Amino acid sequence: MTSIILLSLFGIVNLFLGFLKSKRIMLPIVLLFLIVVFGVNLLSWNNTQSYFSNMLTVDNFSVAFTGIMVLTTLLLLPFSQSYIEAKDENLAEYYSLLLFSLVGAIMMVSFENIITLFIGIEILSIAMYVLAGSDKKSLRSNEAALKYFLMGSFFTGILLFGIVLVYGATGTFNITEIGAAQAATDGLMSNMFTLGLLMMIIGISFKISAAPFHFWTPDVYEGTPTLFTSFMSTVVKTAGVAAFYKLMFAAFAASYATWFPTLIAITVLTLVVGNIGAAVQKSAKRMLAYSSISHAGYLLMSLIAFNERSEASIFFYSLAYSAATVAAFGVLQYVENNRGGKNFEHFNGLAKTNPLLAFVMTVSMLSLAGIPLTAGFFGKFFVFASVLEDTNLMWLVVIAVILAAVGIYYYFKVVIAMYMQPAVSDEKIEVSSSASFMLIFITVLTILLGIAPALVSDIL
Amino acid sequence: MITALLLFWPALAALLVLLIKGQGAKKVAFIAALVEFALALFATSQFDSTDGAMQLSLNMPWVESAGISFSIGMDGISLLMVLLTTFLVPLIILSAFKHDYKNPHIFYALVLFMQTGLIGVFVSLDAFLFYFFWEVALIPIYFIAAIWGGENRIKVTFKFFVYTIFGSLFMLAAFVYLYFQTGATGASAHSSDVQAFYQLALDSDTQSWVFWFLFIAFAIKMPVFPFHTWQPDTYTESPAQATMLLSGIMLKMGIYGVLRWLLPVVPMGVSQWDELVLVLSIIGIVYASIIAIRQRDLKRLIAYSSIAHVGLIAAGIFTLNEQGLQGGIIQMLSHGINVTGLFFIIDIIQRQTNTREISSLGGITQNAKGLSIFFMILLMGSIALPLTNGFIGEFLLLMGVYQYNAWFGAVAGLTIILGAVYMLRMFQGVMFGNKSEHTEAFRDLSASELAVLIPLVIMVFWIGLFPNTFLSISEPAVNNLLSIIKR
Numbered sequence: 001m002t003s004i005i006l007l008s009l010f011g012i013v014n015l016f017l018g019f020l021k022s023k024r025i026m027l028p029i030v031l032l033f034l035i036v037v038f039g040v041n042l043l044s045w046n047n048t049q050s051y052f053s054n055m056l057t058v059d060n061f062s063v064a065f066t067g068i069m070v071l072t073t074l075l076l077l078p079f080s081q082s083y084i085e086a087k088d089e090n091l092a093e094y095y096s097l098l099l100f101s102l103v104g105a106i107m108m109v110s111f112e113n114i115i116t117l118f119i120g121i122e123i124l125s126i127a128m129y130v131l132a133g134s135d136k137k138s139l140r141s142n143e144a145a146l147k148y149f150l151m152g153s154f155f156t157g158i159l160l161f162g163i164v165l166v167y168g169a170t171g172t173f174n175i176t177e178i179g180a181a182q183a184a185t186d187g188l189m190s191n192m193f194t195l196g197l198l199m200m201i202i203g204i205s206f207k208i209s210a211a212p213f214h215f216w217t218p219d220v221y222e223g224t225p226t227l228f229t230s231f232m233s234t235v236v237k238t239a240g241v242a243a244f245y246k247l248m249f250a251a252f253a254a255s256y257a258t259w260f261p262t263l264i265a266i267t268v269l270t271l272v273v274g275n276i277g278a279a280v281q282k283s284a285k286r287m288l289a290y291s292s293i294s295h296a297g298y299l300l301m302s303l304i305a306f307n308e309r310s311e312a313s314i315f316f317y318s319l320a321y322s323a324a325t326v327a328a329f330g331v332l333q334y335v336e337n338n339r340g341g342k343n344f345e346h347f348n349g350l351a352k353t354n355p356l357l358a359f360v361m362t363v364s365m366l367s368l369a370g371i372p373l374t375a376g377f378f379g380k381f382f383v384f385a386s387v388l389e390d391t392n393l394m395w396l397v398v399i400a401v402i403l404a405a406v407g408i409y410y411y412f413k414v415v416i417a418m419y420m421q422p423a424v425s426d427e428k429i430e431v432s433s434s435a436s437f438m439l440i441f442i443t444v445l446t447i448l449l450g451i452a453p454a455l456v457s458d459i460l
Numbered sequence: 461m462i463t464a465l466l467l468f469w470p471a472l473a474a475l476l477v478l479l480i481k482g483q484g485a486k487k488v489a490f491i492a493a494l495v496e497f498a499l500a501l502f503a504t505s506q507f508d509s510t511d512g513a514m515q516l517s518l519n520m521p522w523v524e525s526a527g528i529s530f531s532i533g534m535d536g537i538s539l540l541m542v543l544l545t546t547f548l549v550p551l552i553i554l555s556a557f558k559h560d561y562k563n564p565h566i567f568y569a570l571v572l573f574m575q576t577g578l579i580g581v582f583v584s585l586d587a588f589l590f591y592f593f594w595e596v597a598l599i600p601i602y603f604i605a606a607i608w609g610g611e612n613r614i615k616v617t618f619k620f621f622v623y624t625i626f627g628s629l630f631m632l633a634a635f636v637y638l639y640f641q642t643g644a645t646g647a648s649a650h651s652s653d654v655q656a657f658y659q660l661a662l663d664s665d666t667q668s669w670v671f672w673f674l675f676i677a678f679a680i681k682m683p684v685f686p687f688h689t690w691q692p693d694t695y696t697e698s699p700a701q702a703t704m705l706l707s708g709i710m711l712k713m714g715i716y717g718v719l720r721w722l723l724p725v726v727p728m729g730v731s732q733w734d735e736l737v738l739v740l741s742i743i744g745i746v747y748a749s750i751i752a753i754r755q756r757d758l759k760r761l762i763a764y765s766s767i768a769h770v771g772l773i774a775a776g777i778f779t780l781n782e783q784g785l786q787g788g789i790i791q792m793l794s795h796g797i798n799v800t801g802l803f804f805i806i807d808i809i810q811r812q813t814n815t816r817e818i819s820s821l822g823g824i825t826q827n828a829k830g831l832s833i834f835f836m837i838l839l840m841g842s843i844a845l846p847l848t849n850g851f852i853g854e855f856l857l858l859m860g861v862y863q864y865n866a867w868f869g870a871v872a873g874l875t876i877i878l879g880a881v882y883m884l885r886m887f888q889g890v891m892f893g894n895k896s897e898h899t900e901a902f903r904d905l906s907a908s909e910l911a912v913l914i915p916l917v918i919m920v921f922w923i924g925l926f927p928n929t930f931l932s933i934s935e936p937a938v939n940n941l942l943s944i945i946k947r
Contacts, residue, residue: 312525373592391637408625420613
């Protein structure tokens with residue numbers, strides 16, 4: 001709760017910092033804000049409390065996911081260096097929008113009432129609509145913003161319909177009471193309730209870009225400036241999946257049999273579309289967009305498993321995925337700005353000019369592909385383990401395994417371009433020291449979690 | 461403790477080598493690999509070879525929530541594999557001394573790093589730890605082959621990488637499944653320890669599909685026909701040292717995996733499918749031998765001969781009798797030694813003549829007496845002449861296959877005849893006849909080349925003349941294994 005208040009305050013303070021002449025000082029201040037929020041957030045550990053007559057609950061679950069999201073934002077902000085160098089006039093607004101967006105994300109993981117969830121999603125999304133179109137002169141960026149906004153509002157509408165129908169059927173917005181209402185009828189609920197439930201699932205599936213509600217993802221990710229794409233594919237996704245899990249677990253556990261077939265179809269489709277889609281891309285950024293769809297699929301797998309391992313596996317997977325994705329987009333941003341494009345061939349020979357960037361990118365790709373010694377391996381492992389607790393779901397794991405092999409194919413395209421193709425340019429890309437530090441930090445974190453996952457896997 | 465030291469020393473040394481710029485890296489790497497071999501010898505002295513159980517074990521919790529423990533130890537089979545690995549790696553590093561690879565510190569660090577992966581595979585007693593090292597061994601060899609390899613390397617090594625990972629992901633799925641079958645029904649009672657897997661009593665339908673999930677991973681690695689299609693190209697395009705690592709040690713991972721994680725875990729699955737595996741292996745022997753006869757490229761020829769040899773090992777192991785298993789194990793050692801030696805000799809020839817085409821070579825005996833002798837001995841080992849190491853292995857293996865089914869034994873026996881055909885034809889083409897323009901100025905072996913070949917040839921005769929040194933180490937472990945399978 002303190003973190004929500006602090007972030008809102010910092011966001012407003014930050015807007016005023018825009019009046020400062022020096023753009024350089026802004027980044028350290030925002031980083032400092034986030035470090036404070038990260039620390040304050042941890043104070044609520046093991047100290048469950050409800051706020052605003054049960055609209056919000058801060059428990060270990062929300063603290064853990066808030067931790068991931070604040071950390072991710074902290075890690076990706078140093079890559080805004082190019083904006084600072086370009087003396088971008090709106091830098092303060094961008095930072096503030098990111099902070100406001102984070103407020104929405106935190107509400108999404110600590111909601112106790114579906115209305116809070118809805119407000120959280122909206123706070124998060126509206127800031128993202130603006131950021132998607134922040135590159136005003138680029139046609140692509142405008143397209144991305146418009147597409148994201150139109151599709152987003154449409155699905156927000158569906159989500160809201162769902163919420164209202166569920167309210168109509170149960171007479172409450174409180175998730176615990178919704179759960180109790182179903183238990184009272186042994187899960188046999190009216191059609192109105194079922195329709196509402198399905199509409200809510202569709203609404204949230206859109207936010208985490210699960211197939212078949214993913215069509216906006218590649219275009220929006222590609223058009224959005226890379227810094228914000230990075231935020232979209234990590235923080236937004238983590239918040240979405242965590243909220244999805246909490247909603248299903250707290251509110252709709254009794255209707256498991258009702259939503260299970262829908263969700264399993266969505267999961268399989270997401271895995272297939274994400275992986276096959278990524279495999280045929282020429283642009284590394286579009287590949288990462290499809291890869292984010294595929295990872296939504298893996299995350300949904302542990303949601304489907306719906307057992308005591310789900311929570312911890314979603315947590316670990318989100319952390320591993322966010323770390324690797326931030327690093328990947330960070331490197332992509334440098335390549336994009338210095339090598340004139342974001343296709344695979346623009347990565348050619350990066351290992352010769354910038355061994356550090358190439359190594360960081362390699363570790364991220366290995367982690368996203370789920371290869372041992374990286375956090376991504378244990379992420380996949382925990383997901384598979386939670387699914388296989390019910391051995392009837394072996395077929396799902398087999399599908400996921402085959403598609404994970406496809407994943408290796410497209411992630412390694414980048415690695416091959418960097419290490420084995422002749423360089424497109426001999427020019428070394430200048431990387432700011434704060435960004436280098438973050439890249440090294442992420443890489444160390446990824447490898448550390450790949451060797452000693454128990455450091456964080458057991459906390460939930 | 462010594463097992464953990466064996467496991468981590470190469471990785472530590474790899475980090476050290478990374479810091480050394482320039483050509484000094486290879487010397488440090490070589491010394492580190494020798495130290496590792498000394499450690500392995502020390503471990504052997506601590507090992508009680510009359511006991512078939514796991515020894516020199518170490519067990520520590522690793523990822524407790526998932527029931528993964530850091531559990532390592534060795535029985536006779538593991539020990540022999542560790543000895544093979546630690547014996548070959550220094551020689552492979554030494555064999556690279558004549559090459560000027562770009563970025564040598566990365567190259568040698570990757571070789572050492574891979575050694576940790578290999579040793580890890582051979583000493584892991586926890587399924588997930590095994591899987592972990594299984595993949596850890598793959599990453600460095602992929603980079604070695606793909607960065608320092610030949611012209612076509614990118615496509616070929618990529619196929620190799622995706623193909624093998626594809627197989628091993630099935631293994632991971634099977635392991636996770638088996639893990640949940642262990643212990644009583646209750647979340648905390650599961651275990652991924654090898655002994656817990658051995659005690660599983662699954663019904664035969666389950667064993668049947670688990671068998672395939674595991675077998676695909678191992679079969680691709682070995683490789684067994686028809687999963688071999690990545691192998692000839694990868695061997696040909698990789699730099700010589702990577703080829704030696706792949707053929708000399710890495711394919712043993714597949715066979716070892718069958719011994720440790722397939723046969724005793726799903727014996728009923730094995731008994732349903734062993735006939736098919738034998739048929740596939742034997743088809744592989746004949747098929748690969750015939751293709752080998754037609755090869756013009758030396759490296760490709762040896763690559764196909766390797767498929768034939770491995771086919772026989774796989775056939776022998778799936779007979780599930782003592783001769784077959786013991787023969788398989790001793791043949792793993794022999795094949796590792798012979799094939800490493802042969803690839804090294806091909807490397808020497810290629811470096812001096814810039815070609816591997818048999819038709820462009822010839823008459824090397826006239827200039828290089830020493831090389832001819834070593835080449836001949838390794839060749840004889842490969843075609844299983846008595847007194848050499850290959851004879852012991854193939855004899856036991858064929859005896860095992862014959863006991864299983866006499867007809868299978870007869871067809872598999874063709875390997876000896878066909879092996880002699882392609883090997884001698886190769887030797888004739890390369891070493892005898894008239895000198896060609898490429899072999900005109902051929903020089904004989906240098907000191908560092910001799911230093912690689914002499915230990916290999918000593919081992920050819922040691923295993924050929926005193927196989928009991930090694931057979932006695934693995935015998936209790938094999939009997940132990942058989943008693944679990946036949947339970």
